[in-house]
Amino acid sequence: MSIVVFTEKNKAAAQIAGILSGGGFNRASIDGIPVYDFKKNGKEWRIMGLSGHIMGYDFPPEYNNWKECDPAVLLDIDPVKNVLKKPYAIAISKLAGHADELILACDFDREGENIGFEARSIAQKVSKAPVKRARFSSLSAGEINQAFENLLEPDENLAMSAEARQILDLRMGAAFTRFLTLAVRERAHTKGVISIGPCQTPTCGFVYERERLIRDFESKDFWKIEGLFSYSGKDFMGTHRGGHIYDKAKADGIFRRIKDCKKGIVAKKSEKESAINPPYPLNTTEFLKRASKFLGISPDTALEVAEQLYLAGFTSYPRTETNKYADDFDFKASLIGFSSGEFREQVLAILSQPEIRCRNGTRDGHDHPPIYPIKAANRQEVEKNVRMPDVWKVYDLIVRHFIANLMPPAVFDKTRLEVHVRDEIFDTTGSIMKDAGWLAVYPFETKNDKFLPNVELNKEVDVKKISNTKSRTTPPKRLTEAELLTLMDKNGIGTKATAPSHIETNKKRGYFETKGKSIAILDTGFTLMESLDSTVPILVKPDIRARIEALIQDVEDGQKTFENSLEEGSHLIKEMYSQLSSGKEQIVMKMAGTITDENISSDKKNFIGECPECGRMLRIINTDKGRFVGCSGYPTCKKTYSLPKTGALTVMRSKECKKEGVAIVKVGNKYHWSVGMGPCFTCDSEKVCFPPDVVGPCPKCDGSMFILTTKDTRFLACTNRCGYTQSLPKEGRLTIQKKCGQCDWKQIRLKAKDKDATEMCINLRCASRRPNRS
DNA sequence: GCAAGGTC
Numbered sequence A: 001m002s003i004v005v006f007t008e009k010n011k012a013a014a015q016i017a018g019i020l021s022g023g024g025f026n027r028a029s030i031d032g033i034p035v036y037d038f039k040k041n042g043k044e045w046r047i048m049g050l051s052g053h054i055m056g057y058d059f060p061p062e063y064n065n066w067k068e069c070d071p072a073v074l075l076d077i078d079p080v081k082n083v084l085k086k087p088y089a090i091a092i093s094k095l096a097g098h099a100d101e102l103i104l105a106c107d108f109d110r111e112g113e114n115i116g117f118e119a120r121s122i123a124q125k126v127s128k129a130p131v132k133r134a135r136f137s138s139l140s141a142g143e144i145n146q147a148f149e150n151l152l153e154p155d156e157n158l159a160m161s162a163e164a165r166q167i168l169d170l171r172m173g174a175a176f177t178r179f180l181t182l183a184v185r186e187r188a189h190t191k192g193v194i195s196i197g198p199c200q201t202p203t204c205g206f207v208y209e210r211e212r213l214i215r216d217f218e219s220k221d222f223w224k225i226e227g228l229f230s231y232s233g234k235d236f237m238g239t240h241r242g243g244h245i246y247d248k249a250k251a252d253g254i255f256r257r258i259k260d261c262k263k264g265i266v267a268k269k270s271e272k273e274s275a276i277n278p279p280y281p282l283n284t285t286e287f288l289k290r291a292s293k294f295l296g297i298s299p300d301t302a303l304e305v306a307e308q309l310y311l312a313g314f315t316s317y318p319r320t321e322t323n324k325y326a327d328d329f330d331f332k333a334s335l336i337g338f339s340s341g342e343f344r345e346q347v348l349a350i351l352s353q354p355e356i357r358c359r360n361g362t363r364d365g366h367d368h369p370p371i372y373p374i375k376a377a378n379r380q381e382v383e384k385n386v387r388m389p390d391v392w393k394v395y396d397l398i399v400r401h402f403i404a405n406l407m408p409p410a411v412f413d414k415t416r417l418e419v420h421v422r423d424e425i426f427d428t429t430g431s432i433m434k435d436a437g438w439l440a441v442y443p444f445e446t447k448n449d450k451f452l453p454n455v456e457l458n459k460e461v462d463v464k465k466i467s468n469t470k471s472r473t474t475p476p477k478r479l480t481e482a483e484l485l486t487l488m489d490k491n492g493i494g495t496k497a498t499a500p501s502h503i504e505t506n507k508k509r510g511y512f513e514t515k516g517k518s519i520a521i522l523d524t525g526f527t528l529m530e531s532l533d534s535t536v537p538i539l540v541k542p543d544i545r546a547r548i549e550a551l552i553q554d555v556e557d558g559q560k561t562f563e564n565s566l567e568e569g570s571h572l573i574k575e576m577y578s579q580l581s582s583g584k585e586q587i588v589m590k591m592a593g594t595i596t597d598e599n600i601s602s603d604k605k606n607f608i609g610e611c612p613e614c615g616r617m618l619r620i621i622n623t624d625k626g627r628f629v630g631c632s633g634y635p636t637c638k639k640t641y642s643l644p645k646t647g648a649l650t651v652m653r654s655k656e657c658k659k660e661g662v663a664i665v666k667v668g669n670k671y672h673w674s675v676g677m678g679p680c681f682t683c684d685s686e687k688v689c690f691p692p693d694v695v696g697p698c699p700k701c702d703g704s705m706f707i708l709t710t711k712d713t714r715f716l717a718c719t720n721r722c723g724y725t726q727s728l729p730k731e732g733r734l735t736i737q738k739k740c741g742q743c744d745w746k747q748i749r750l751k752a753k754d755k756d757a758t759e760m761c762i763n764l765r766c767a768s769r770r771p772n773r774s
Numbered sequence B: 001g002c003a004a005g006g007t008c
Helices: A010-021 A071-075 A086-096 A110-123 A141-149 A156-187 A200-216 A248-258 A284-295 A299-311 A331-338 A344-351 A379-385 A391-405 A437-441 A481-490 A499-508 A523-535 A543-556 A562-582 A584-602
Strands: A002-007 A026-030 A033-040 A043-049 A055-058 A080-083 A101-105 A131-133 A221-231 A234-240 A263-276 A410-421 A424-435 A460-472 A512-515 A518-521 A607-610 A617-623 A626-631 A640-642 A649-656 A663-667 A671-674 A694-697 A704-709 A714-718 A725-727 A733-739 A746-751 A758-760
Touching: A002 A010, A002 A086, A002 A110, A010 A033, A010 A043, A010 A141, A026 A086, A033 A086, A043 A086, A055 A156, A071 A156, A071 A562, A080 A086, A086 A110, A101 A110, A101 A141, A110 A131, A110 A156, A156 A543, A156 A562, A156 A584, A200 A481, A200 A499, A200 A518, A200 A523, A200 A543, A221 A248, A221 A410, A221 A424, A234 A410, A248 A424, A248 A460, A263 A424, A263 A437, A284 A299, A284 A391, A284 A481, A284 A499, A299 A391, A299 A499, A331 A344, A331 A391, A344 A391, A379 A391, A391 A437, A410 A437, A410 A460, A481 A499, A481 A518, A499 A512, A518 A523, A523 A562, A523 A584, A543 A562, A562 A584, A584 A617, A694 A746
Parallel strands: A002 A043, A002 A101, A101 A131
Antiparallel strands: A026 A033, A033 A043, A055 A080, A221 A234, A221 A460, A234 A424, A263 A410, A263 A460, A410 A424, A512 A518, A607 A617, A617 A626, A626 A640, A649 A663, A663 A671, A694 A704, A704 A714, A714 A725, A733 A746, A746 A758
16 A cells, blocks of 8 residues: 655655654655655555645747737637646656555645645546545644544645636736737837736735825924923923914914913823733744844845745744744744853743743634744854855844743833923823833834933923924825735735735836835836726726635635636636726826836936926937927827027036926037027026026126126126126136125136136226235 | 746
8 A cells, every 4th residue: 555645845745754654754756856755554655745836827839929919819718737847747647656545735725725736637647546635734743643644535626716816817917918018019119028917016006005195295284382391300391282283373372371381280190001012923924024124124035035044944934824833832942042142041031931921923824833943043053054145134033033922021111291381281201111021132123211200290390491393294104115015915915925026026027116125116117007097996906816816715615616716707807908908098108108218317318307298208309300309208298399400418417497397408518508498598587597607797787797608718798688798717717706895796716727726806897906816 | 028826
């Protein structure tokens, strides 16, 4: 009798072999893939770990050329399933050929059931052996023995629900991505891909929604009244109960009534102890959030580092939903290694308790324990074995979190005072840490003490100052990666293992980028989301994932057949597709702008600025017939500005046209131009945008004399062009200095090469026409 | 070349 078991991964195979065999198993290998053999009760067991999914869907090859295949066709073509990891398929066949019984022992979830079915489909080509399912929620000895003693039937519905997800995700992703990419390429020259997916798009949607809030935010003035009080020589602050007061008259009224008061009364006082519990154990999402928030490591990188720490045996399996430890979890075994190092004191305290108490969370994915340290190690050891940047920081976080989790709460003494100044109420709170508890090993969250003087109820305090300060409300902040992960988690976007990859996809596509810990949307991402929001709004919101999820949940529950849910899902996708294609012109018009815009704005020589008509990019265009400034939105936006036919063009980046908000272009050395305003010196905004270097009033009219530089010479000219001029030295750098003192002109400073600088007044009518050495 | 889900 030969029994063959397939698990989701090698690690699980080894562990299960160890448990079922009681430790006595052989490690063999089939074409490099580990297989664990042992004998038990006269039966021969062979356990092999898969590598997650070993098969995957794709469209038949004839639909793989984007240009020759209308993306809409993909809505009706069924993708086909192929083996992606050949060596595993071969090993499965070899093992199954000799099996009398096959057992699927992958993770107990949708994808796990599906992965098991992949192995089954390969095995059944060579074997007629019955196929059973071992279902367990953790890799503990108790659960595993129990599961293998009570084998179940494989769950067709569970497996097929994952199948439906795969097909719907691919159908939608491929059709929409190809459609948009090809459509944009009709207008803009780009190799880039505009991708859409049921997880990546709503992920970008979250970032977009926040950006909308920021851009649409209207700042309001408010006033805040604060009091500086003093009792027995110690100062403390209080804030008026009105908080942010938006009515200036009201704030002023309060302020006037009490500003000259010298005394206040402590009308209420409460003291209470407050405890802050340690955080729940780390599941993947929580780990990624904290790595981002505390260490500034991106979710993608953090997961990779944790993976390597796991493979090197330092920490436990990093992909887990569970944030509670099993009742029989052996804390002692994991703690003992830390009882001599930096955490000696705390760990010994934990170990000395009659029973180790842990603050557990409530999520149980029935998969793996929370992330915890397997092995105590010092920095050198960790860095030697895992050569990745920040590996120590990540390990240190996991260790500290694990220990903190077993420690008592941090305890604070909190005092609240209510100070009355006349009839106005000021609130103030103080907080003093009485017992650091878990915070002693968790430096990432610091709570500063805030001291208050020890003042009793109904005592009088001095009022040193009452202030009434004006502030403005500020727009919401950009999302941090940690917040984005929280939103994704809450809305069921992605899974513990895939959430970071959806964030990465958006970055790769140029939809958003991270700046420090926060996420900034890019032009392409914003425009795409804005376009989708007005054509296929469901895509931008988590609803799309929820709709697909509901369909496949029905398959899992047996409420719908696989075929029916696939049909419904495809119908939904078709509906969205038709909305998308009816909005094609509108979307493409905007999107093409952002694609070319990216090239344009990096083209420093020709980039002018934002088009005042449509918001896209203005740049200098050179043609055979001449040159002009045009908008990247052409042909939709026909905004142009003419340019002089000759003369070198320089975009003056430091100056800005105040009239239309575009750049100022300097033409040759002869004139100054502001785009769209004609020659700058005839525009009514000239003095604002490109202030002439005025030296002083014109002696002939009410204009001003300014330095006019031309290609060949320079001289003083009148801003009114009244005809009065005055010559200037030909050599050297001219800068305008402070007022002369003896007349109403400004002095100029002349610095010629190899000569000392001179400062002088050049007004011919000035009394002191003597150069001063400086 | 397209998605999202596993795992290494």
